[in-house]
Amino acid sequence: MIGEIVNRLPNFMDIKAIVAVCKQWRSACSETETTRTPLVPLLMLSETLDDSNTRRRFFNLCDSRHYQLELSTIHGKRCWGSPHGLVVTLDPDYDIHIENLDQRIEPIALPPLDTIRRELAGREEWFRLVHKFIIFKEPAESDHGLSFLVFAIFGPENRLAFARPGRDEWTIFTNPNNLEFKDVARLQVIAYPPEDAKEHQKLYLVESRENLYGVFRYRKSLQGFFWRRRSYKTTDFSVFKFNFSDSEWEEVNDLEDHALFVGDCNSWCIPTIPQIRVNDGSFVRSNSIYFTDDNWEWQMLAGVAYGGHDVGVFDMERRVIQHLPFGKDTPLYYSRPIWVTPNLIRNG
Numbered sequence: 001m002i003g004e005i006v007n008r009l010p011n012f013m014d015i016k017a018i019v020a021v022c023k024q025w026r027s028a029c030s031e032t033e034t035t036r037t038p039l040v041p042l043l044m045l046s047e048t049l050d051d052s053n054t055r056r057r058f059f060n061l062c063d064s065r066h067y068q069l070e071l072s073t074i075h076g077k078r079c080w081g082s083p084h085g086l087v088v089t090l091d092p093d094y095d096i097h098i099e100n101l102d103q104r105i106e107p108i109a110l111p112p113l114d115t116i117r118r119e120l121a122g123r124e125e126w127f128r129l130v131h132k133f134i135i136f137k138e139p140a141e142s143d144h145g146l147s148f149l150v151f152a153i154f155g156p157e158n159r160l161a162f163a164r165p166g167r168d169e170w171t172i173f174t175n176p177n178n179l180e181f182k183d184v185a186r187l188q189v190i191a192y193p194p195e196d197a198k199e200h201q202k203l204y205l206v207e208s209r210e211n212l213y214g215v216f217r218y219r220k221s222l223q224g225f226f227w228r229r230r231s232y233k234t235t236d237f238s239v240f241k242f243n244f245s246d247s248e249w250e251e252v253n254d255l256e257d258h259a260l261f262v263g264d265c266n267s268w269c270i271p272t273i274p275q276i277r278v279n280d281g282s283f284v285r286s287n288s289i290y291f292t293d294d295n296w297e298w299q300m301l302a303g304v305a306y307g308g309h310d311v312g313v314f315d316m317e318r319r320v321i322q323h324l325p326f327g328k329d330t331p332l333y334y335s336r337p338i339w340v341t342p343n344l345i346r347n348g
Contacts, residue, residue, distance in 0.1 A: 006028070039341050041083065042342065044339075047331070047335040076091060078126075080133040086135055090127070090129070094129070096111075111163045111168055114169065120154070120155050130154045134151045148165060149164055150164070158182065160172070160175070160181040196240075197216050197240065198238070200216040201217055202262075205267060207268070211242070213260065217237055219232050219235055232295060234291060234321060237316075239255065240252065257271055257287075259290060260289045261290045288314060290339070292310075294336065299333065303333050307336060308330075311324055312324055
């Protein structure tokens with residue numbers, strides 16, 4: 001019965017409370033982990049200007065409340081989120097790790113970025129070296145654990161590389177056609193973008209259990225500069241679904257009972273449940289795209305934060321954007337809000 005209840009709970013705080021009751025309840029939760037409905041992601045807010053503060057704030061969409069976690073090992077690093085309870089971190093010394101949001105679990109080292117740095121010949125600052133890391137969990141070859149395959153999109157030309165923990169270096173994809181890589185999905189399908197997609201600033205590939213979506217993001221620049229940041233905002237999205245039978249993209253205007261999460265991290269899709277309420281009485285919305293600020297193109301000077309404010313939710317039906325009520329967030333120049341999903345059943 002406990003397992004059936006847990007399978008229907010989308011809020012990580014509810015899961016955390018159940019796991020903490022006793023060992024028997026924790027065990028029941030663990031048995032449902034591979035079959036349960038995905039948790040609603042948290043918005044991990046930017047690192048603060050206080051160098052001594054190693055706690056990070058999280059905004060919970062399910063209850064519009066803030067929570068804090070002690071995350072000393074990611075302090076001073078740029079982070080990329082995922083739905084696996086993991087983040088990829090990069091520090092000013094170019095050390096790169098897979099970090100678990102449960103700080104009791106040791107970080108997993110990834111190969112040095114020497115191969116990528118040689119390709120770029122020192123043209124990029126450390127926090128701009130890689131645009132996006134994408135984590136894929138895979139069954140391990142031994143001891144019934146998990147291994148990780150990590151992709152990196154890097155450099156002005158949007159090159160693509162991949163690596164696994166324990167390897168000596170990153171493997172860079174050969175690219176004779178000089179393609180610009182925007183995102184990665186675990187599918188052996190290659191297709192050109194849909195011809196109907198207008199000129200866009202960002203492209204995300206989002207997998208659900210049944211579909212592969214191409215999500216195109218549009219924004220505009222605002223006039224002038226605001227103090228310590230250049231101003232821009234997202235104005236629209238268009239979504240295309242890949243038709244595997246015809247190998248074509250088809251535009252869709254209704255995600256039905258699903259929501260998409262995109263930004264400076266993995267991109268993913270979750271089924272929505274009507275009972276997920278926030279403080280204003282609305283739901284975590286189906287047929288919506290939740291997005292974070294991943295515009296680093298104008299991050300021209302180290303020490304000056306131009307972005308971090310372009311965060312919100314896009315309603316596919318009404319074609320409107322609303323800000324998320326997470327309060328004030330003043331990012332450092334290397335830090336932006338990201339989506340993460342803590343694995344609280346396993347980590348407790």
